[in-house]
Amino acid sequence: MNMDQSKTSISTVWNGDRSGQGTIESGSLNAPIAIPQAFGGTGAGTEPKELLLASASACFTMTLVGLLEARKLPAARLAMNSEVSISPEGIMKMIHRPELVLPDGTPDESMQLAERTFEAADRQCSVGNLLKKAGVEIGIEGRVSAGAGAL
Amino acid sequence: MNMDQSKTSISTVWNGDRSGQGTIESGSLNAPIAIPQAFGGTGAGTEPKELLLASASACFTMTLVGLLEARKLPAARLAMNSEVSISPEGIMKMIHRPELVLPDGTPDESMQLAERTFEAADRQCSVGNLLKKAGVEIGIEGRVSAGAGAL
Numbered sequence: 001m002n003m004d005q006s007k008t009s010i011s012t013v014w015n016g017d018r019s020g021q022g023t024i025e026s027g028s029l030n031a032p033i034a035i036p037q038a039f040g041g042t043g044a045g046t047e048p049k050e051l052l053l054a055s056a057s058a059c060f061t062m063t064l065v066g067l068l069e070a071r072k073l074p075a076a077r078l079a080m081n082s083e084v085s086i087s088p089e090g091i092m093k094m095i096h097r098p099e100l101v102l103p104d105g106t107p108d109e110s111m112q113l114a115e116r117t118f119e120a121a122d123r124q125c126s127v128g129n130l131l132k133k134a135g136v137e138i139g140i141e142g143r144v145s146a147g148a149g150a151l
Numbered sequence: 152m153n154m155d156q157s158k159t160s161i162s163t164v165w166n167g168d169r170s171g172q173g174t175i176e177s178g179s180l181n182a183p184i185a186i187p188q189a190f191g192g193t194g195a196g197t198e199p200k201e202l203l204l205a206s207a208s209a210c211f212t213m214t215l216v217g218l219l220e221a222r223k224l225p226a227a228r229l230a231m232n233s234e235v236s237i238s239p240e241g242i243m244k245m246i247h248r249p250e251l252v253l254p255d256g257t258p259d260e261s262m263q264l265a266e267r268t269f270e271a272a273d274r275q276c277s278v279g280n281l282l283k284k285a286g287v288e289i290g291i292e293g294r295v296s297a298g299a300g301a302l
Contacts, residue, residue, distance in 0.1 A: 003243065004189045008201050009234035012208045017220040022212060024205050029197040031180050033209045035216070038155045046180040048210035048278045050159050054175050055202035057163045058184045061173060062199065065186070069168045083160035092154070092281070127199045130243070134285040 003126050021045055049084060052131075053094060056138070057082040059127035060096050067117050067124070068100075073110060076147065077101040093137040096122075100144045111144055118142035154277050172196055200235060203282075204245060207289070208233040210278035211247050218268050218275070219251075224261060227298065228252040244288040247273075251295045262295055269293035 010029065014022035018040045022033045035041020046054075061080060068075055080098040087093065100114055122128060122140050132138060161180065165173035169191045173184045186192020197205075212231060219226055231249040238244065251265055273279060273291050283289060 002190075003200055003237050003241075004187045004198075005237045005239070006187075006189065007234055007236045008204060009232060010201065010205055010208055012212050012231045012233065014212050014216055014226070014229040014231075017225065018217055020216070022209075024209055026197065026201055026205075028185075028195065029182050029201060029205060031182065031205075033212070034179075035213050036155045036157075038157065039153075039213075039217070041213075044179070046177065046209070047155075048206045048213065048276075049154055050161065050177055050180060051202055051206035051209055052278055052281075053159060054161055054177075054180060054182075055199045055206060057161055058173075058175055058197070058202055059199035061163050061165050061184070062186050062190075062192075065165055065171065066169055066190070074168065075165070078165040080163045080165075081160060082163065083158055085158045086154050086156045088156070090154075125199075127203055130203075130282070130285045130287070134281045136281070 002124075024051075053082055053084040056094055056125070056127050056131060057096060059125040060098070060121055060140075063125040064098065064100075064117060064121035067121055068114070071113055071117060073102060073106075073114050073117065075100055076103050091135065091137060092131075093139070094131070095139045095141060098140070098142045100142065101147045102144065104146055104148060106146045111146065114144045115142065153275075175202075200237075204233055204235040207245055207276070207278050207282060208247060210276045211249075211272055211291075214276040215249065215251075215268060215272035218272055219265070222264055222268060224253060224257075224265050224268065226251055227254050242286065242288060243282075244290070245282070246290045246292060249291070249293045251293065252298045253295065255297055255299060257297045262297065265295045266293065
């Protein structure tokens with residue numbers, strides 16, 4: 001997904017010192033934030049690295065959904081686990097693991113097209129591309145299967 | 152705040168096509184996500200750009216909180232509005248507007264020290280520095296006052 005040019009804003013409030021807690025809020029986001037325990041905080045809330053991963057994950061997912069629609073590949077189910085870690089050398093690495101279930105009876109060529117869609121989504125996702133420019137490594141470990149799609 | 156080296160993971164689920172909706176979830180984050188209306192979605196959820204801003208905002212806030220504690224400047228209140236926009240040339244610009252209230256009777260030199268803390272927090276925030284490396288512009292428009300700190 002490319003970036004929307006409209007203005008987006010959020011409000012952040014913090015109470016207390018390092019062991020305190022805050023909230024981050026916008027029209028559609030409302031989450032407690034807390035400093036991770038590794039930095040002397042309570043850890044009882046989301047934090048910058050997790051939100052950065054959430055941004056990259058949402059971007060990849062939405063780009064993928066747009067491409068699947070354009071390629072007439074209706075997902076019966078789409079779920080993804082994403083993780084981020086930082087190497088001792090300070091390199092941030094993210095991995096997205098999308099699991100795409102296409103309807104029972106989807107022809108083989110469509111299954112293969114769906115697999116290639118993961119790479120296309122990675123190439124087109126604007127947040128991912130921004131992070132890569134800053135040296136973040138992003139890996140995609142996708143899986144396509146056919147099934148009923150029940151959760 | 153520097154980055155914690157532990158692994159962080161989140162789960163993302165999506166239902167439907169471009170006009171569908173999803174959720175993004177971790178231990179402490181649980182938010183609906185939706186494709187913005189500008190891209191043919193419902194707009195009824197948070198999206199990548201907002202989450203990216205939330206990450207930068209949380210990082211700046213937590214870094215600031217740590218510095219205020221180290222400098223013995225207890226905040227009576229800390230609130231911040233952050234916004235992000237993208238220029239027609241594609242340059243992403245974020246502005247953080249922290250409003251810091253120090254206790255009544257805080258000496259002038261402490262007030263000035265607190266003002267300088269905004270710039271120090273900007274220089275030390277890891278997510279902000281990562282985004283700057285990718286060409287994002289970040290501006291700080293902070294305000295320090297003294298008062299009772301009631302919301």
